[in-house]
Amino acid sequence: MKSLVNYQINDSVATITMDDGKANAMSLDMQAELNAALDQAAKDKAVVVLTGREGIFSGGFDLPTLKAGGEKALQMLIGGFEISERILKFPTPVIIANSGHAVAMGVFIMLSGDYRIGVDGDYKIGANEVAIGLVVPESAIEICRDQLSPACFNRSMLTSEFFLPQKALQAGFLDKLVEKEVLLEVAQQLASEYTRLDNKAYKATKNLVKGDLYKRVRVGIENDKVFLRKFFNL
Numbered sequence: 001m002k003s004l005v006n007y008q009i010n011d012s013v014a015t016i017t018m019d020d021g022k023a024n025a026m027s028l029d030m031q032a033e034l035n036a037a038l039d040q041a042a043k044d045k046a047v048v049v050l051t052g053r054e055g056i057f058s059g060g061f062d063l064p065t066l067k068a069g070g071e072k073a074l075q076m077l078i079g080g081f082e083i084s085e086r087i088l089k090f091p092t093p094v095i096i097a098n099s100g101h102a103v104a105m106g107v108f109i110m111l112s113g114d115y116r117i118g119v120d121g122d123y124k125i126g127a128n129e130v131a132i133g134l135v136v137p138e139s140a141i142e143i144c145r146d147q148l149s150p151a152c153f154n155r156s157m158l159t160s161e162f163f164l165p166q167k168a169l170q171a172g173f174l175d176k177l178v179e180k181e182v183l184l185e186v187a188q189q190l191a192s193e194y195t196r197l198d199n200k201a202y203k204a205t206k207n208l209v210k211g212d213l214y215k216r217v218r219v220g221i222e223n224d225k226v227f228l229r230k231f232f233n234l
Contacts, residue, residue, distance in 0.1 A: 005033035007040055013191040014046035015184070023059030024052045026105045028072065030062075031079045038086060045199065047191040048090065050113065051097035051184060055123075058106030069232045077228055080105045081139045081221050087112040088143065089214055091203050093194040097187035098174065104128055108140040111147045111173065117187050118169070119180040124162040125173050131160035135227070139220030146213050148172040 004027075006017040016037045018024045041048050052058055065076050087094050087109060096113035100123045107127050110116055118125075127144070129136045136157050145153055152171035155161040168174050178186050207214075228234075 004030050005037050007037045009044055012046050012195045014041040015049045017051050019053040024056055025062040026080045027062035028076050047092050047194045048094045049097055049187045049191050052099045055100040057098045057102040060104030060106050074228050084108045084112040085217050095187050095191050097183050108143055111143050116174045117176045118165050118174040119183050120165050120177045125168040126162035127156055128160045137224045139217050139224055142216040142220050
């Protein structure tokens with residue numbers, strides 16, 4: 001079976017690439033491999049660059065699993081939220097190299113990173129839950145609230161507005177735009193600069209800066225579990 005996640009380490013920079021050949025769906029298999037890659041990065045004490053395949057970062061959850069419902073759907077959804085939480089709280093900086101479309105869970109994972117670099121082009125970024133009849137998860141709302149401008153946050157959450165890269169930059173989804181040919185190079189260069197940070201000071205300061213957000217996201221995940229069990233009649 002083809003690996004869905006590739007891990008490469010070079011000079012304390014870990015590049016994690018998601019590629020399922022399709023939409024980089026946050027399936028249970030993708031989550032397992034992504035968690036294993038993050039385990040390795042933590043073990044290596046590496047600064048992380050997380051990216052997707054050309055043209056897409058992630059299209060969100062695996063729809064067949066979601067439509068089937070049951071325990072697997074619940075496990076997939078909560079697992080996705082917990083990956084976002086893990087990236088948010090990761091002990092070293094996480095740079096997102098957004099290679100294209102980022103939708104729903106793909107956006108929430110992207111917004112959990114410390115710095116987000118995107119490519120300019122005809123790519124859509126947004127959370128489409130309300131448009132397809134789903135309630136936006138509470139944990140995801142807290143992550144988005146922390147990063148997006150108030151007006152764009154409301155439009156994104158309530159009306160499922162999609163943003164092209166230039167508008168996504170203004171809204172707060174992205175910190176920087178580059179040409180696709182240099183995306184990985186720019187992200188890895190920034191990661192290399194971050195390796196010179198004092199790690200103990202970084203972790204302590206991150207806890208002070210984001211501690212309240214950590215609490216709100218964790219409460220959100222616990223509330224999401226209750227809501228989803230009722231939603232799936234479990």
